[in-house]
Amino acid sequence: ACCLQVDSRGSPQGEKERKLYAIFDAFSQNNGHTTLSDARYVNALKLFLSGVTPLEYQAYQGFARVGRQFSGAGARIACQMQAIDELRHVQTQIHAMSHYNKHFNGLHDFAHMHDRVWFLSVPKSFFEDARTAGPFEFLTAISFSFEYVLTNLLFVPFMSGAAFNGDMATVTFGFSAQSDEARHMTLGLEVIKFLLEQHEDNVPIIQ
Numbered sequence: 001a002c003c004l005q006v007d008s009r010g011s012p013q014g015e016k017e018r019k020l021y022a023i024f025d026a027f028s029q030n031n032g033h034t035t036l037s038d039a040r041y042v043n044a045l046k047l048f049l050s051g052v053t054p055l056e057y058q059a060y061q062g063f064a065r066v067g068r069q070f071s072g073a074g075a076r077i078a079c080q081m082q083a084i085d086e087l088r089h090v091q092t093q094i095h096a097m098s099h100y101n102k103h104f105n106g107l108h109d110f111a112h113m114h115d116r117v118w119f120l121s122v123p124k125s126f127f128e129d130a131r132t133a134g135p136f137e138f139l140t141a142i143s144f145s146f147e148y149v150l151t152n153l154l155f156v157p158f159m160s161g162a163a164f165n166g167d168m169a170t171v172t173f174g175f176s177a178q179s180d181e182a183r184h185m186t187l188g189l190e191v192i193k194f195l196l197e198q199h200e201d202n203v204p205i206i207q
């Protein structure tokens with residue numbers, strides 16, 4: 001299913017993956033970490049890996065669960081495809097930053113840190129609340145609020161910072177993930193549209 005997916009620009013997902021990992025390999029073989037303009041940038045990678053990657057994994061789990069609750073084929077397939085996307089994001093983020101784990105401390109135990117670092121309690125709480133709510137609450141919180149608003153604020157400036165610091169591996173996975181977000185935003189908008197069309201009482205709830 002991964003290779004059959006098509007991103008927002010119409011290219012097969014498998015083709016995108018081959019390009020992505022080719023850049024990862026080139027970055028590693030050329031010791032890309034030695035070209036960073038500022039070594040403190042690695043601390044930002046630690047924050048990203050411990051803060052964002054576990055959220056992507058929770059999104060994968062949430063969409064896989066929600067997809068099983070819908071009876072309609074369209075909603076189930078949409079959730080399945082987004083679950084695959086989220087899992088791929090987790091994997092590519094880990095692979096992009098695994099090179100740094102060979103040379104810097106603090107990137108080896110991000111899942112453990114996600115549950116224990118105090119400033120990550122806000123995103124952790126957001127996703128736990130969404131995953132323990134109903135399917136429509138989850139889709140509204142994640143497909144719309146998180147995907148439509150927060151990922152644009154997160155990925156675009158972070159990738160610009162990565163490019164400024166010479167971290168092309170992170171830039172590549174960021175743009176690869178961001179092109180998927182267009183598909184995710186579409187699902188979020190369709191969920192909102194569906195809820196609003198069901199009953200007029202849903203309008204103040206959505207607002």
